Structures are given as structure tokens and as C-alpha cells.
Amino acid sequence: AQRVTQPEKLLSVFKGAPVELKCNYSYSGSPELFWYVQYSRQRLQLLLRHISRESIKGFTADLNKGETSFHLKKPFAQEEDSAMYYCAITQGGSEKLVFGKGTKLTVNP
Amino acid sequence: GAVVSQHPSWVICKSGTSVKIECRSLDFQATTMFWYRQFPKQSLMLMATSNEGSKATYEQGVEKDKFLINHASLTLSTLTVTSAHPEDSSFYICSATWGRVDHEQYFGPGTRLTVT
Numbered sequence: 001a002q003r004v005t006q007p008e009k010l011l012s013v014f015k016g017a018p019v020e021l022k023c024n025y026s027y028s029g030s031p032e033l034f035w036y037v038q039y040s041r042q043r044l045q046l047l048l049r050h051i052s053r054e055s056i057k058g059f060t061a062d063l064n065k066g067e068t069s070f071h072l073k074k075p076f077a078q079e080e081d082s083a084m085y086y087c088a089i090t091q092g093g094s095e096k097l098v099f100g101k102g103t104k105l106t107v108n109p
Numbered sequence: 110g111a112v113v114s115q116h117p118s119w120v121i122c123k124s125g126t127s128v129k130i131e132c133r134s135l136d137f138q139a140t141t142m143f144w145y146r147q148f149p150k151q152s153l154m155l156m157a158t159s160n161e162g163s164k165a166t167y168e169q170g171v172e173k174d175k176f177l178i179n180h181a182s183l184t185l186s187t188l189t190v191t192s193a194h195p196e197d198s199s200f201y202i203c204s205a206t207w208g209r210v211d212h213e214q215y216f217g218p219g220t221r222l223t224v225t
Contacts (some may be wrong), residue, residue, distance in 0.1 A: 042218075043113075043202075043216045043219065044153070044202070044204075046213050049213070086153070095158070095214070096155060097143075097153075097204075097214060098155070099152045099153045099154075100152060101151060
């Protein structure tokens with residue numbers, strides 16, 4: 001079965017510092033990986049997906065199949081990045097998302 | 110574009126009663142809608158997948174007779190919690206997609222259900 005692990009429930013950094021939110025997955029096939037973000041009092045929204053290899057709001061994530069990881073990174077965190085971040089996976093061909101437990105990022109001024 | 114709404118945003122009901130939650134795709138036709146449940150400070154757990162015009166597919170451990178899902182049109186899916194109990198109190202979230210290759214799902218704002 002697919003599983004997504006986000007080892008950090010909480011992550012706190014200062015504004016301007018680099019941030020990395022960890023995500024590891026277990027799946028034997030070819031996964032599709034996503035990062036979703038939920039800002040305070042807002043709905044869940046897609047931040048980025050590995051197949052597009054794009055950078056959104058300064059965030060990037062690289063799929064490392066050897067380490068089965070898809071860590072989310074940003075070189076200089078901003079206060080508005082404070083939110084709940086969820087890593088998610090679908091198996092090839094399926095639309096069903098399996099979410100990690102999420103990491104709450106707080107960027108302090 | 111790609112907005113999903115839910116109604117109501119919160120509801121309180123008495124134990125034993127049923128409550129219906131609506132999920133609508135406002136500006137697109139959703140071939141597939143998903144229903145999730147989120148417990149406080151926990152992740153989203155997929156309950157069921159709903160395709161227009163067909164029966165919903167429930168995840169293991171989810172009681173289909175308790176959580177009735179209807180996807181009667183390409184813009185509306187409903188979740189009815191039947192004979193609700195306090196342990197059904199939770200945050201219910203729907204999402205919708207129209208079969209995009211990248212599988213992006215658009216999420217509703219969620220419905221807070223409290224069963225007293």
C-alpha cells in the first residue's frame with residue numbers, strides 16, 4: 001500500500017532562513033507526488049507536483065526515487081509561507097490521493 | 110476557475126438524525142468527486158470516490174450504508190451521514206476533478222459536522 005510520511009509535525013524558522021519540509025513515500029510503482037498547502041482559514045490547494053518540475057512561490061521539490069523522497073524546499077522563507085503543508089501521492093493511473101499527516105510551518109519575523 | 114463549494118459550512122445535528130452535505134463544482138464539470146474526512150490536527154482520509162452516474166467506491170473501513178454518496182450530476186455530489194453519532198463529528202472535505210492527466214484535485218472549503 002502507498003504510504004506518505006512527513007516526519008515533522010511542526011517546523012519553525014525565521015524569515016529569510018531556508019526551509020525544508022520532508023516527505024518520504026513508499027510505493028513500488030511509478031508514483032506521482034504532490035505538495036498541497038492550506039493557509040489559515042483557507043481551503044487546501046495544490047502547491048506543486050513533481051511531473052511539472054515548476055517552482056511555485058519560490059518552492060521547489062525534487063523527486064528522489066533512490067531515497068523515495070520528495071522534500072519541499074525554499075531558500076528564503078517568508079512570513080506568508082506559514083501554513084499547513086501536505087505531501088500526497090497517487091499511484092500511476094489513479095486519481096486517488098494519499099496524504100501525509102502534514103507539517104505545520106511557522107515563519108517567524 | 111476550478112472552484113468547488115460545499116454547503117453547509119458547518120452543521121450541528123442531534124444524535125440519530127441524518128445530515129446531508131453538498132459539494133458543487135461551480136465552473137467546471139466534475140467527472141470525479143472525492144470525499145475526505147479530517148480529524149482535528151490530523152491528515153485527510155479518503156472516504157470514497159464518486160463518479161457521475163455510478164455508485165461510489167468506498168475505501169476500506171468506511172461504512173457505505175452510513176455515509177451515503179450520490180453523484181447525480183456533473184456538478185453535484187452529496188454526502189449523507191445517516192443516523193449520526195457523536196463519533197461522526199468531524200470535518201468533511203470534498204474535492205473534484207475532471208480527469209485531467211495531472212490529476213489535480215480542487216478542494217472545497219469543508220463542512221464542520223458536530224453531532225450532539
